[in-house]
Amino acid sequence: LAKTTQPISMDSYEGQEVNITCSHNNIATNDYITWYQQFPSQGPRFIIQGYKTKVTNEVASLFIPADRKSSTLSLPRVSLSDTAVYYCLVGDRFSGGYGGSQGNLIFGKGTKLSVKP
Amino acid sequence: GAGVSQSPSNKVTEKGKDVELRCDPISGHTALYWYRQRLGQGLEFLIYFQGNSAPDKSGLPSDRFSAERTGESVSTLTIQRTQQEDSAVYLCASTERGSYNEQFFGPGTRLTVL
Numbered sequence: 001l002a003k004t005t006q007p008i009s010m011d012s013y014e015g016q017e018v019n020i021t022c023s024h025n026n027i028a029t030n031d032y033i034t035w036y037q038q039f040p041s042q043g044p045r046f047i048i049q050g051y052k053t054k055v056t057n058e059v060a061s062l063f064i065p066a067d068r069k070s071s072t073l074s075l076p077r078v079s080l081s082d083t084a085v086y087y088c089l090v091g092d093r094f095s096g097g098y099g100g101s102q103g104n105l106i107f108g109k110g111t112k113l114s115v116k117p
Numbered sequence: 118g119a120g121v122s123q124s125p126s127n128k129v130t131e132k133g134k135d136v137e138l139r140c141d142p143i144s145g146h147t148a149l150y151w152y153r154q155r156l157g158q159g160l161e162f163l164i165y166f167q168g169n170s171a172p173d174k175s176g177l178p179s180d181r182f183s184a185e186r187t188g189e190s191v192s193t194l195t196i197q198r199t200q201q202e203d204s205a206v207y208l209c210a211s212t213e214r215g216s217y218n219e220q221f222f223g224p225g226t227r228l229t230v231l
Contacts, residue, residue: 034219043121043208043222044160087159107159 004088009112018075020111022088025069033064033071036087038110044087048073078115085110119143121223123209129229130199138194138226142211149192150220151184152208160208166192199230 005023012018024033032051036044048055050062050071061074075082087110122141130136142149151163162176166186177183181199186192196203206227210220 041224041227043210043225044220045222046219049219106162109157109159 004090004108006086006088006108006111008109009114011114011116012078013116014079015077018078018082018113018115020073020075020086020088020113021070022073023070024088024090027068027090031068031090033062033068034089034091035060035062035073036089036107038085038087040084044107047086075113078113080115080117083113083115085112087111121209121211121221123207123223123226125226126224127227127229129231131231132201133198135195135197136199136228138196138207138228140192140194140209140211140223142190142192142209143221144190146211146213146221147189148212149186150210150212151192151194152210153178154206154208154225156205163194163207196228199228201230204228204230 003024003026006020010018010020032049034049035047037047038044048057048060048062050064052064052068054064055062063072063074071088073086087107089106121143124139128136140149140151147168149166152160153163154160163182164171164174164176164184168189169186171184181197182194184192184194192209194207206225208222208225210222212220
């Protein structure tokens with residue numbers, strides 16, 4: 001089970017780019033890296049997933065170095081509405097999910113991002 | 118299409134009472150998960166259904182907790198003789214069989230035990 005470590009909180013201002021780094025030193029060969037976003041009073045929402053190098057979608061980019069021992073979620077030009085908790089998860093997407101034997105997701109405490117005007 | 122829905126959105130109950138929480142997954146999603154989230158914490162896995170069966174119930178915190186799923190759709194999480202430590206947000210998620218990449222979460226039920 002690959003454990004993840006990410007900052008507890010981050011502050012930013014509107015219009016800035018935010019980078020949240022997650023460490024996963026014991027990531028396994030078959031593991032993928034996935035990020036979820038959770039707004040207050042809502043369930044988590046899938047943002048992005050990747051295996052190596054760079055992945056980009058309409059919401060964010062995910063940068064993964066060659067050794068895959070860390071990953072960085074990049075949010076371009078954040079707005080107040082990006083204030084949320086961001087969770088980094090690592091696990092095998094084929095054999096049973098993110099560390100959980102039943103395909104369940106294993107969430108840490110995440111990074112609380114606060115965007116200020 | 119419709120997402121995962123949960124009811125009630127809020128439930129306040131007295132210690133010792135039983136509560137039932139309901140989850141309606143996305144149509145066609147055979148896998149369904151229940152999680153619990155205490156204030157300021159990450160999510161704690163409770164139970165998983167593949168179809169109508171729950172292969173492993175070891176994630177349930179005590180024998181006061183039970184869950185069932187009927188017709189490969191609606192699931193109910195029941196907490197008997199509620200305690201104050203049961204106060205939390207209970208989240209349900211569903212996903213297609215074999216697709217562990219993305220779980221779709223409902224808005225949760227906030228349970229407060231007085």
